Amino acid sequence: MKSLKIVLFVLMSFILVIAAGCSSKSGGDSNSEGKKVVTFWDLRIDYEKEWTEKVIKEYNESQDEVVIEYKSINQSDYMTTALPVAFANNEGPDIFNISPGDFTKYAETGIMADLNPYFPEGAKEDFQEAAIDAVTIDGKVLALPYESELxxxxxxxxxxxxxxxxxxxxxxxxxxxxxxxxxxxxxxxxxxxxxxxxxxxxxxxxxxxxxxxxxxxxxxxxxxxxxxxxxxxxxxxxxxxxxxxxxxxxxxxxxxxxxxxxxxxxxxxxxxxxxxxxxxxxxxxxxxxxxxxxxxxxxxxxxGGWKLAVNANSDYVKEAAEFIMWVMAEDPSRPLEWATEAKFAYPARNSVIEAGKEIYNKGLRKVFTEEMYDTAIPEPxxxxxxxxxxxxxxxxxxxxxxxxxxxxxxxxxxxxxxxxxxx
The missing domain is CATH 3.40.190.10 (Periplasmic binding protein-like II)
Known part of the structure; x- marks a missing residue:
């Protein structure tokens, strides 16, 4: 049984490698209104999902070129079957959430696009250096860090x-x-x-x-x-x-x-x-x-902390990257709202932490801030x-x-x- 599991895992990794080299089927040509359809998958529930849906609605209504289509999947299926099977079948989403534990697997198969060209001017410098370094391989920023969860x-x-x-x-x-x-x-x-x-x-x-x-x-x-x-x-x-x-x-x-x-x-x-x-x-x-x-x-x-990644084989890499930058790398009010209202996490941007410093000492948050923050080791x-x-x-x-x-x-x-x- 152990040998069979190992063989299946190796085969899945091999399929992912092949998929990374193929053209992507993600993203439709357009919707009925002539807009580009960019697909986005994650594993959010409850208020995190509601917040994500709210922000996507705001973005979709803010411009006339792109529609973000959102799908939230339960955590177990998302990590173990939905995402790897979708990429293996060349049907991966344009935008997806990735955990540190799975980051290397997808990085090695070339599935994640380099985000360097899409950072707004001066935005990259606002991110904590360690957070950016953790998602950088050979000079390429392969995912956007936006939170740290203890x-x-x-x-x-x-x-x-x-x-x-x-x-x-x-x-x-x-x-x-x-x-x-x-x-x-x-x-x-x-x-x-x-x-x-x-x-x-x-x-x-x-x-x-x-x-x-x-x-x-x-x-x-x-x-x-x-x-x-x-x-x-x-x-x-x-x-x-x-x-x-x-x-x-x-x-x-x-x-x-x-x-x-x-x-x-x-x-x-x-x-x-x-x-x-x-x-x-x-x-x-x-x-x-x-x-x-x-x-x-x-x-x-x-x-820990999830990262936002863009499918390197998407037809809409630019559009997908611009959306995630709009959400988490531009106006600090959005990542602050995510980290303090939709959930509680420590942001990856210095300006966002500064803006929310009073919130990090309220209620249960105070225990994490005062007793655990200094003992945290980044997820390897x-x-x-x-x-x-x-x-x-x-x-x-x-x-x-x-x-x-x-x-x-x-x-x-x-x-x-x-x-x-x-x-």
């Missing part, structure tokens, strides 16, 4: 109080709390279950807290086979093995509605959850805290083989009762093989 531990205060549980600060306390809070109707702790980039994203801070790592500093050697990594894998997997974390959730594992609807007592999620909590679950007393750390470990969280950009190997290893400790030491060794060998193949 991860913390959300919890239902009443459920913790009723169970006599303090907000956990250590790994041991988190395990004990999850056990006490788990009932036939309530999961003690929601963690991601699907094998995708989001699973790795949420796992990384637990790995880092314990002193584990994936690669050495220059990225040439795997460091995954270590006692620290094995311990982090065992800790992560034990929540599923003991039944404290569900193997499935009524909502996606990134949706804070699991906590809001009362089917979970605690959930590891990101800053994006705050807007939904304030809008839909304001009657509940929900708190957030830094991720618990192991004995002797260091506080760490991860800073690994190649698809490395992402796949780590995700497969996590699935083994979660659902295969595998031991961390065995998994760390196996994943380490796969990572090293991937690195050696590129030398």
């Amino acid at each position: 991860v913390g531990l959300y919890y239902n205060k009443k459920m913790l109080d009723d169970a006599g549980v303090e907000v956990p600060k250590t790994w041991e306390e988190l395990m004990v709390a999850a056990e006490k809070l788990t009932t036939d109707e309530v999961s003690g702790l929601v963690l991601p279950q699907e094998k995708d980039a989001y699973l790795n994203f949420i796992f990384y801070p637990f790995l880092w807290q314990n002193g584990g790592s994936v690669l050495n500093e220059d990225g040439t050697e795997s460091t995954f086979d270590s006692p620290e990594t094995a311990e982090a894998l065992d800790f992560w997997g034990s929540f599923f093995q003991k039944g404290y974390a569900p193997s499935q959730t009524p909502k996606g594992s990134s949706d804070i509605g699991n906590l809001g609807d009362g089917t979970a007592a605690m959930q590891v999620a990101g800053t994006w959850a705050i807007a939904t909590i304030e809008a839909d679950y304001s009657d509940l007393d929900i708190g957030v805290a830094p991720l618990p750390i192991p004995e002797g470990g260091q506080p760490k969280t991860v800073a 950009f690994y190649g698809p083989e490395i992402v796949e190997a780590i995700g497969e290893g996590l699935q083994q400790v979660m659902f295969g009762n595998a031991k961390g030491t065995d998994v760390a060794k196996e994943v380490d060998a796969k990572i090293q093989e991937a690195l050696d193949s590129k030398k």
